[in-house]
Amino acid sequence: MRLPIRLTTACCLALAAARGHAHDTWVQASAALVRPDDVVHVGLFLGNHGNDHRDFRIAGKLGTLDGVRLEVIGPDGRATDLVPDMVDLGYAPKEGFWSGRFVPATKGLHCIGHFRQGIRHGAMGFKGGKTYFLASESLDAPPQPHGPLPQPLGHPLELVLESHPVLECGPGRKIAVQLLFKGKPLADQVVSFVPRSATLAAGFDATHERRTDAQGRCSYTPREGDVVLVVAHLEKPDEAGEGYDKTAYAATLVIDVPQRCPCCAAD
Numbered sequence: 001m002r003l004p005i006r007l008t009t010a011c012c013l014a015l016a017a018a019r020g021h022a023h024d025t026w027v028q029a030s031a032a033l034v035r036p037d038d039v040v041h042v043g044l045f046l047g048n049h050g051n052d053h054r055d056f057r058i059a060g061k062l063g064t065l066d067g068v069r070l071e072v073i074g075p076d077g078r079a080t081d082l083v084p085d086m087v088d089l090g091y092a093p094k095e096g097f098w099s100g101r102f103v104p105a106t107k108g109l110h111c112i113g114h115f116r117q118g119i120r121h122g123a124m125g126f127k128g129g130k131t132y133f134l135a136s137e138s139l140d141a142p143p144q145p146h147g148p149l150p151q152p153l154g155h156p157l158e159l160v161l162e163s164h165p166v167l168e169c170g171p172g173r174k175i176a177v178q179l180l181f182k183g184k185p186l187a188d189q190v191v192s193f194v195p196r197s198a199t200l201a202a203g204f205d206a207t208h209e210r211r212t213d214a215q216g217r218c219s220y221t222p223r224e225g226d227v228v229l230v231v232a233h234l235e236k237p238d239e240a241g242e243g244y245d246k247t248a249y250a251a252t253l254v255i256d257v258p259q260r261c262p263c264c265a266a267d
Contacts, residue, residue, distance in 0.1 A: 023046050023060075024231065025127055026229060027044055029131055031133060032133050032165075033136060033258075034139075035136065037104070040110075041099055042072070042100040042112055043097050044061075044100070044114065046061045046062055046097070054200045054209075056194065056196045058097065060095065062116075065086060065098065068115075069113070071112075072104075074106060074110055075106060076106070076108075079113075080102065082100035085101065107135045109164075109165070111150055111153070112130060115128045122246070123245070124244040124248070125250070126250070127252075128157065129253070130254075131165075131254040144167065149162060149163070150165065156249055157180070157186075157233075157234055157250065157251040158251050159180075160179075160180055162177060163175055163176040167262050168261065169255060169256070170258055170261025173221065175228065177191065177217070177218060177219070178215065179212050179218075185212075185215045186212060187214050188211055189216070190232070191211075191212060192229075193210070194229040194231065195226040197226050224259065227254065227257070230253040231250070231251070231253075232251045233250050234249040235247070236249070
């Protein structure tokens with residue numbers, strides 16, 4: 001089932017230019033595996049990804065959440081809007097990040113989806129991000145993966161998981177994704193898999209970056225537990241309109257890789 005996140009109307013957000021790309025946003029959950037009725041804190045971060053948008057460095061925060069979409073999509077497909085109750089965790093306007101609170105009522109896989117768009121410095125930007133957490137009655141022996149994998153949210157540029165974002169994550173376990181552009185596979189595009197503890201090499205880093213195949217697919221196998229930011233960018237100079245002369249797309253996906261795969265925890 002396709003779960004579209006509606007595109008907002010043009011809204012001027014702080015999308016400052018940095019090395020050919022505007023600032024990116026990504027979302028993180030305080031835990032990837034929780035019990036129903038546990039509190040999950042959701043962070044909305046803004047970074048310029050200074051190494052050509054391939055790091056976890058924070059570059060201020062969004063000055064306003066007007067026009068920003070951030071919601072938790074439950075196992076049943078119902079969406080809960082987090083924006084009205086988000087709090088600013090920075091002392092100064094460009095410091096810190098936005099934080100929200102969510103309590104899952106049911107077990108199952110939850111998606112945190114984020115989207116924003118706006119014009120800045122002559123470019124229209126479309127930014128989509130997501131992460132996942134699983135609510136399980138047992139943290140020691142969570143259920144084996146079952147049912148379909150996470151479905152696309154409908155972002156213009158989107159990273160869609162082809163491996164389970166929680167139960168199949170761990171050192172030596174492949175993170176498999178498909179990159180979609182307007183719903184179709186995007187071939188021969190760079191996808192960066194950025195561990196929070198790593199610094200990517202300049203240019204193309206063969207250890208942490210991949211090019212998508214003809215079906216927009218690629219994968220990465222982490223060597224140890226870490227938080228991994230998966231990110232892809234696409235610029236379209238031929239997509240111009242009133243007030244902008246090009247369009248820039250970005251997709252982010254955050255995966256919390258534990259030191260030991262949850263499926264192996266009971267072994």
